Amino acid sequence: MNYSEIKDKIEQNMSAAHVKIEDLRIQQDQYMGWRIVVISSDFAGKAQSERQKIVLDGLESLTIQWLDLLTPQEQKWAGSLPLDAPLDLPLWPEALARRSHPETVMFASDLEDDLERPIIATFYSLRGGVGRSTALAYTARILANHGRTVLCVDMDLEAPGLAALFGKENEIQPEQGLIFSLLSLDQGEHPDLQNQIIRISETEELYCLPAGLPNANYARLLNFIDPEAWYREDRNPLRDLIKILSTELSFKPDVILLDARTGITPLNGPLLFDLADLAIIVFFPHPQTQIGTGALVQALLASRNRRTDPKLTPDPRFIVSPVPASQAPEVIERYHHRSLDWINNWLKSLSDQRLGLEPIMESEITHFIPYRETIATSDKILETPEYWRDFEPVAEWIEGLLPMASEQPLPVNLSQYKAKILQDLEFSASSAEYQSNLLETFVETDLVERAMQPNIPLVLGRKGTGKTAIFRRLLEDDQQHSIVILAPNPLKNNRLWVFTAESSKVIDQQLKKYQKSWREFWLIQMCLACYLSWEGEKPQPNEDLGDLLSTPLNTELDLSNWIESFLQKPKCGILMKDWLMRFDRAASDRTFLLIDGLDTGFGSGKPEQALRTKSIADLLSLINDLEHDLTHFKFKVMLREDIWRRLQFENKSHFFGRSVTLQWSESVDFFKVIVKTALQANTFKTLVQSIQGQQGQGRFLFHGDDSNLTEQQVRNIWNVLVGERMRGGKSAFTRNWVWKRIADGSNNHSPRALLQLFKQGQEWEMRENEKKFYGKTVIRPKALIASLEEVSKQTLDALINEEFPDLTNLVDQLRKIGRSPFKASEVENLKDELNLAMEVGLLSIYEGTNDEVERYKVPDLYLSGIGMTRKGQA
Known part of the structure; x- marks a missing residue:
């Protein structure tokens, strides 16, 4: 018999004998049988044998290790009594014998x-x-x-x-x-x-x-x-x-x-x-x-x-x-x-x-x-x-x-403002070329400041690390003159000279037809950009080229015709260089020649990639030669670092010390992107300032100027936005959690992934806030955990579809493997893809060396996007 059956039987026996139960305790003995205690005032005057006959009727076969049948007065001297329960004792025999977890395991x-x-x-x-x-x-x-x-x-x-x-x-x-x-x-x-x-x-x-x-x-x-x-x-x-x-x-x-x-x-x-x-x-x-x-x-x-x-x-x-x-x-x-x-x-x-x-x-x-x-x-x-x-x-x-001091209840009633703040926050998860408030949220780290210096012609970085943000920062700066030579498609606007992937194929055919190189093309491109965007009186080319500028330029086809006309001219390269020098001399101030969008301007197939490599190599070789002759013009080329590593051209080493690779090595600078973005919402800025007013000056004080936030200010404002501790997670601090989760396999961090995480978290919080209000922070930390999977999918999609379609077969294989880390032997047939995956941060070495990898690991940033789990989590 089990606990419930024994209890029911005793209650039936007592009711049949008209004996009231004041306390009934049934407990399974650790080794064998049962412990039973019954307390009743009606036991008074009854012998022990009579009490047993009433209680144990029909239970004679039960093994009983402890039996107390007592009146309340007798209970006082009986000492401690067994607990009434089908016990789940926290003792070693019982704990080790348990075969299943609770329905929900919550820590x-x-x-x-x-x-x-x-x-x-x-x-x-x-x-x-x-x-x-x-x-x-x-x-x-x-x-x-x-x-x-x-x-x-x-x-x-x-x-x-x-x-x-x-x-x-x-x-x-x-x-x-x-x-x-x-x-x-x-x-x-x-x-x-x-x-x-x-x-x-x-x-x-x-x-x-x-x-x-x-x-x-x-x-x-x-x-x-x-x-x-x-x-x-x-x-x-x-x-x-x-x-x-x-x-x-x-x-x-x-x-x-x-x-x-x-x-x-x-x-x-x-x-x-x-x-x-x-x-x-x-x-x-x-x-x-x-x-x-x-x-x-x-x-x-x-x-x-x-x-x-x-x-x-x-x-x-x-x-x-x-x-x-x-x-x-x-x-x-x-x-x-x-x-x-x-x-x-x-x-x-x-x-x-x-x-x-x-x-x-x-x-x-x-x-x-x-x-x-x-x-x-x-x-x-x-x-x-x-x-x-x-x-x-x-x-x-x-x-x-x-509890931490930073998590004390806010000195304002957040319930009055939270819905409006969530509505006003605008974490743009799109790339820099689409962001409307990029200059207001631009974070100028030491590395970014160096990348914008005129003596640095080459800015390298992974997609999403901020190359295009620097491009726009220089382009849209009222105190700085810039001319766009090439731009990502969304920034093309009315710049008709910015070619597309379709035009690049035609250009290559024209270069072959007239036995010219991409070097001549880039000279033409620079001159056309200067000519078509010049303010004031335009420097004119050599008379041998003057007649070519009389035809209108209204379409991409017109541009193609212009380029072909220039390519047909004898001494095309010399004539174009001469014209470029005239523009340089005519410039009254330092002027950046901006080049971005090289990764997308040629298409994504293997033939297009080969074309891109040839074109960029000629461009950088040309820049190497031109820089010494130019006075006012300064080049600024934004280039994906994996493309740079594959380039081979004469004097590539001349860029050593004259290039900057964008990396977010300081987490406070990285998180400043989110803080400055959040402060663009006036309702959130008002909340921060009201907290500042009630808690005394100094905690958030920035006089309305968010351009020079201190590290402590960034942390304090971050804590109001999303909290200091990662409630609902294993990391103690939200900053640590975010820093680890959105790092790739090379420990690189992308502001785009950070903005995507907060955009998804904001949307999650808006939905949950309607169900259950959370008043400690604007966005509860759990929202970030709930959003990571979608961010992982978006980041993986951008990596494969926008940058490296060659990794498709590897990703398909990883989906079949299903868990990380995994043995190198499981992907040994994909050597080229593995090298590329390591290079771009899709994989890292978990065990072994570069020469002899035993196991690979997929970073959290891509793990759920691929559909993998950590090893053992089925």
């Missing part, structure tokens, strides 16, 4: 709202010697240094020593410590835990509850610690302890760090499966630990901790320690990859229980701590912050669950 880090403090983090290791207590102590030090109130509890009762790590073991009194507190609670007493705690630092809020002094009395008392009984009975000293530590001390802990005993012991089961918000598992990736730690992780994922609203599963985190010091990078890499592969495999069963939540990224919940002799041989933790840095990511995991 503390998935929540948009703060958890009630304190956050409890349990540090555990299956085997010893991996630095578990050391990691806890340094983490506590860092958190306290960050202004958090931290209480460390030494739960390693069999081998106490946490106080010694803090240098405080000599302060422990004979009857001071956790073991005395637990046994006092077990006896129904209410101990003064304040007197059991040692203050670690006089300047920071760091405290320790030691286990006790390991003497003869301590060893005797250790025999009375019985967590199994605590979780089966009314009185639970362990939960009572946490309640007192959380609410009844003179200080309120932000964090309680529990140092759990190594191995499988009765006490550390509840510390992991019941009390932990974060379960920090410390291990070294030796095969001896793989199966046992994997079983522990499965038990964690099948558990529910003490939190009930909502129901949460202990959030797993992993410390791999100590990673041996080695001069060989491949040795360190082997330990890293083995650990991440294990963790990925342990978590792979979660996919069905995480629908609608961000997939777990094993690298973000794992931290590697190298072996450092100074730390390993020290008697206690070192006070110098230099030695803390290895443990800072662990502290960040915990801080990710704590």
